[in-house]
Amino acid sequence: MLDLIALLRDVLAGEGGALLVMVGAGAIHGAWQGLADRRRRAYDAKAQHLIVGLATSSDPADAKVELGSWPLGAQVRALDLLGRSLTGEVSLAKDIARHLGLEQRALRLCSGRSWRARLKGVRLASLWGGLPELQGKLLGDRQALVRAEVAAWASAELDPAFLRRLFQMLADRDGHSRFAAQDALLSAGRAIVEPLVEYLSTVSGEAGGEAIVPCLEIAAAVADPRLLPPAFRWCGEAIVEARAAAAHLVGTIGGEEAARKLQDLLADPDGSVVARAAEALGRLRFWPAAGQLASLLRSRHWEVRRAAALALRQLGSPGQVLLRQALRDADTFAADMARQVLDLPPVVAG
Amino acid sequence: MAAAGRLLEATIGAAGKIPALSSALVLVYFLAINAFYLILLVMAALEMAAQRMRAEGRVGRRLLSSPIAPSISLIAPAYNEEVTVEESLRSLLALNYPNLEVILVNDGSRDRTMEVLTGRFDLVPIHPIFRRVVESKPVRGIYRSKTFAPLVVVDKENGGKADALNAGLNLASGQLVCAIDADTLIELDSLLRMARPFIESPDLLAAGGTIRVANGCVVRHGRVVEAHVSSRPLAGFQTIEYLRAFLFGRLGWNRLGGNLVISGAFGLFRRDAVLACGGYQHDTVGEDMELVLRLRARGYENGGPSRVDFVPDPVAWTEVPETMRVLGRQRDRWHRGLADVMWRYRRACFNPRYRAMGLVSVPYFLLFELSAPAIEAFGLVGLAIGIATRSIDWAFATLFFALAYGLGMILTMGAVLLEEFAFHRYSTWRDRALLLLWATLENFGYRQLTVWWRLLGLWKFLRGRRDWGAMERRGLARSAN
Numbered sequence: 001m002l003d004l005i006a007l008l009r010d011v012l013a014g015e016g017g018a019l020l021v022m023v024g025a026g027a028i029h030g031a032w033q034g035l036a037d038r039r040r041r042a043y044d045a046k047a048q049h050l051i052v053g054l055a056t057s058s059d060p061a062d063a064k065v066e067l068g069s070w071p072l073g074a075q076v077r078a079l080d081l082l083g084r085s086l087t088g089e090v091s092l093a094k095d096i097a098r099h100l101g102l103e104q105r106a107l108r109l110c111s112g113r114s115w116r117a118r119l120k121g122v123r124l125a126s127l128w129g130g131l132p133e134l135q136g137k138l139l140g141d142r143q144a145l146v147r148a149e150v151a152a153w154a155s156a157e158l159d160p161a162f163l164r165r166l167f168q169m170l171a172d173r174d175g176h177s178r179f180a181a182q183d184a185l186l187s188a189g190r191a192i193v194e195p196l197v198e199y200l201s202t203v204s205g206e207a208g209g210e211a212i213v214p215c216l217e218i219a220a221a222v223a224d225p226r227l228l229p230p231a232f233r234w235c236g237e238a239i240v241e242a243r244a245a246a247a248h249l250v251g252t253i254g255g256e257e258a259a260r261k262l263q264d265l266l267a268d269p270d271g272s273v274v275a276r277a278a279e280a281l282g283r284l285r286f287w288p289a290a291g292q293l294a295s296l297l298r299s300r301h302w303e304v305r306r307a308a309a310l311a312l313r314q315l316g317s318p319g320q321v322l323l324r325q326a327l328r329d330a331d332t333f334a335a336d337m338a339r340q341v342l343d344l345p346p347v348v349a350g
Numbered sequence: 351m352a353a354a355g356r357l358l359e360a361t362i363g364a365a366g367k368i369p370a371l372s373s374a375l376v377l378v379y380f381l382a383i384n385a386f387y388l389i390l391l392v393m394a395a396l397e398m399a400a401q402r403m404r405a406e407g408r409v410g411r412r413l414l415s416s417p418i419a420p421s422i423s424l425i426a427p428a429y430n431e432e433v434t435v436e437e438s439l440r441s442l443l444a445l446n447y448p449n450l451e452v453i454l455v456n457d458g459s460r461d462r463t464m465e466v467l468t469g470r471f472d473l474v475p476i477h478p479i480f481r482r483v484v485e486s487k488p489v490r491g492i493y494r495s496k497t498f499a500p501l502v503v504v505d506k507e508n509g510g511k512a513d514a515l516n517a518g519l520n521l522a523s524g525q526l527v528c529a530i531d532a533d534t535l536i537e538l539d540s541l542l543r544m545a546r547p548f549i550e551s552p553d554l555l556a557a558g559g560t561i562r563v564a565n566g567c568v569v570r571h572g573r574v575v576e577a578h579v580s581s582r583p584l585a586g587f588q589t590i591e592y593l594r595a596f597l598f599g600r601l602g603w604n605r606l607g608g609n610l611v612i613s614g615a616f617g618l619f620r621r622d623a624v625l626a627c628g629g630y631q632h633d634t635v636g637e638d639m640e641l642v643l644r645l646r647a648r649g650y651e652n653g654g655p656s657r658v659d660f661v662p663d664p665v666a667w668t669e670v671p672e673t674m675r676v677l678g679r680q681r682d683r684w685h686r687g688l689a690d691v692m693w694r695y696r697r698a699c700f701n702p703r704y705r706a707m708g709l710v711s712v713p714y715f716l717l718f719e720l721s722a723p724a725i726e727a728f729g730l731v732g733l734a735i736g737i738a739t740r741s742i743d744w745a746f747a748t749l750f751f752a753l754a755y756g757l758g759m760i761l762t763m764g765a766v767l768l769e770e771f772a773f774h775r776y777s778t779w780r781d782r783a784l785l786l787l788w789a790t791l792e793n794f795g796y797r798q799l800t801v802w803w804r805l806l807g808l809w810k811f812l813r814g815r816r817d818w819g820a821m822e823r824r825g826l827a828r829s830a831n
Contacts, residue, residue, distance in 0.1 A: 008749040015756035022763040023786065026770050030782055033774050116403070123407050148409045175550045180409045183416045221417065306479055340479045 251280020282311025441572025458508025636687020685807030
């Protein structure tokens with residue numbers, strides 16, 4: 001027992017020592033953090049002053065000299081602040097980064113063996129729009145976080161090869177990378193229409209895989225008429241989600257031809273595709289489809305009934321007449337959905 | 351008489367064995383629980399580093415303005431909140447998130463909550479077409495604000511928190527739903543931080559954020575503008591408990607079989623998954639934990655997703671009880687909830703079908719969370735009997751208790767250090783000193799009290815009690831002063 005007590009005493013002494021070390025570490029970190037916060041606030045204030053100067057004068061020479069004397073962390077934050085404050089001033093940010101040696105540093109980091117170093121490098125280079133010479137290599141990086149950060153360079157760089165890689169990235173295994181690629185493509189705007197048309201016209205369902213639906217969603221956000229032929233192509237493909245997304249795309253582009261295609265899709269075997277087509281026809285106010293929409297009120301799918309009823313309501317008088325008729329429909333589902341939609345106040349539509 | 355004497359001797363003899371038995375049991379239990387806690391602490395530190403690495407960078411920032419950010423419906427049940435509802439709702443509506451819908455569910459309040467809402471938010475009745483997928487008490491009316499487009503108010507008959515959340519779930523249109531308490535103070539960027547793991551992992555069912563104690567903080571317009579540690583002991587002890595529970599407990603679980611608990615005050619779920627498993631259960635006081643276990647169990651049983659993570663950087667602040675009576679009721683209810691959920695999902699315990707959840711998480715909660723007060727009490731009773739029968743070795747017992755509490759202090763300091771290194775929210779020396787003070791003092795009385803309250807909860811559960819008990823709040827505006 002005595003030995004056990006001696007052991008307990010030793011362990012207790014060890015615990016006491018560990019606690020002292022922990023308290024000391026907390027205190028030292030607290031003191032250091034307090035000093036670092038004060039320094040950071042001071043440099044941030046100086047950086048804001050510099051940016052105001054850059055925004056009002058065309059010569060960045062003074063700013064470069066001033067920034068050159070700052071510590072690395074403060075330089076990086078100043079550049080970040082510059083990027084956020086002066087939107088579109090990529091060349092100025094790049095020029096300053098080159099002068100400060102940050103571009104070289106980013107290049108070195110991005111070529112490193114450790115993914116953490118590469119991620120640091122990519123994040124640094126994002127401050128001035130990226131490193132075009134390395135973007136192809138980095139988009140294929142093993143580490144998903146690196147790929148995702150590189151995708152964010154797309155808003156500054158619209159190289160067609162880079163955009164094609166981004167389309168492929170929409171099927172990336174990592175959700176972070178998929179999001180970054182989709183977001184980057186969306187922020188690129190109309191510049192992506194031609195590559196998008198080419199991609200959606202040539203890629204097969206098997207090769208495109210999970211990239212197809214996000215691609216069609218991006219296309220719907222752009223809604224350019226040049227995208228209509230590939231949209232028609234995907235309306236006839238076997239993948240249900242792709243047909244539904246294509247129906248939505250066709251509806252956003254609009255026109256007589258598009259409306260006819262949507263009418264065809266009302267006979268699709270899948271409820272989600274029919275619902276998207278019905279929604280689109282309602283948005284286009286394509287009254288010749290009113291009869292078909294009215295018959296969809298008897299669908300066994302709630303989403304289809306709801307979409308058809310709301311579409312009829314959007315058609316105006318012809319739709320309203322059909323909805324009133326549906327109130328007396330022998331099918332209780334149809335009558336109930338018609339009543340719910342007719343109950344809606346004039347302005348608000350669910 | 352002789353028989354009575356023999357019986358007395360036998361009883362004393364048996365009682366004399368209790369200290370030895372309880373010492374052995376407590377020793378084994380002590381070693382096992384602390385070894386597990388140390389593993390949790392190490393896992394939490396590794397997970398913290400990994401999460402912080404992911405959270406930085408441009409991609410996270412892009413979420414703020416991205417049209418493809420997943421839509422979120424924030425559901426806030428409110429019952430008799432006429433005094434605080436306006437400020438709470440305004441702070442929710444000001445949260446930074448691009449696709450946000452705020453659904454306030456008035457759960458049959460008997461005060462003027464509905465009048466305040468109608469007047470201050472310019473509500474007009476709407477008649478949306480929605481499906482009642484999960485059961486709830488009848489809805490009296492649904493309203494939309496003319497001045498705040500994302501706001502929807504549901505006025506329904508009283509049915510409790512789970513029922514109110516179900517009514518909100520039926521109406522929600524977001525891909526993700528965030529369940530909160532109406533008086534929870536959510537930090538501006540918390541939803542952005544909380545949505546990030548859902549983008550990264552399509553198989554993530556739910557995520558919980560950090561809950562911190564708002565007592566003692568400076569609160570303005572429904573926001574914590576200065577974080578401080580309360581100088582009142584009860585709130586201070588709970589600040590330490592919350593840091594320990596969230597920063598090393600739940601964070602460590604991300605790497606050890608996944609979380610079983612998402613606080614009802616702040617959690618984000620995939621709406622379709624919650625609806626598919628039937629929403630919140632009405633007949634339990636542990637509805638938050640019950641939902642998480644049901645979601646995960648369903649995933650394992652059907653071969654679907656089953657991941658539930660904790661994300662440390664989204665922060666919500668809550669007011670904790672400052673009276674023994676209310677705190678005791680809360681802890682008693684929490685333990686009854688835990689017992690109820692463990693009983694419902696006993697099939698998962700040590701069942702390889704439920705993988706890490708069945709082999710690690712559920713057994714841990716059963717052995718170290720649910721049974722802890724009973725085992726601690728057994729140890730204390732053994733100690734008392736040992737003193738009475740003079741069969742205890744005082745030197746050993748004193749050293750053992752000092753060792754046990756010392757190890758507890760090390761774990762607590764580990765959580766405090768994680769907070770200091772990763773977040774640095776408590777930035778004054780006074781706050782750090784208070785954290786150290788409460789971390790030391792909680793061992794003398796407070797922890798023993800929580801054992802008592804949890805034992806009561808266990809006892810009440812065994813007797814079939816299912817009520818909530820009332821929560822009284824001092825109000826954050828006052829604690830700010």
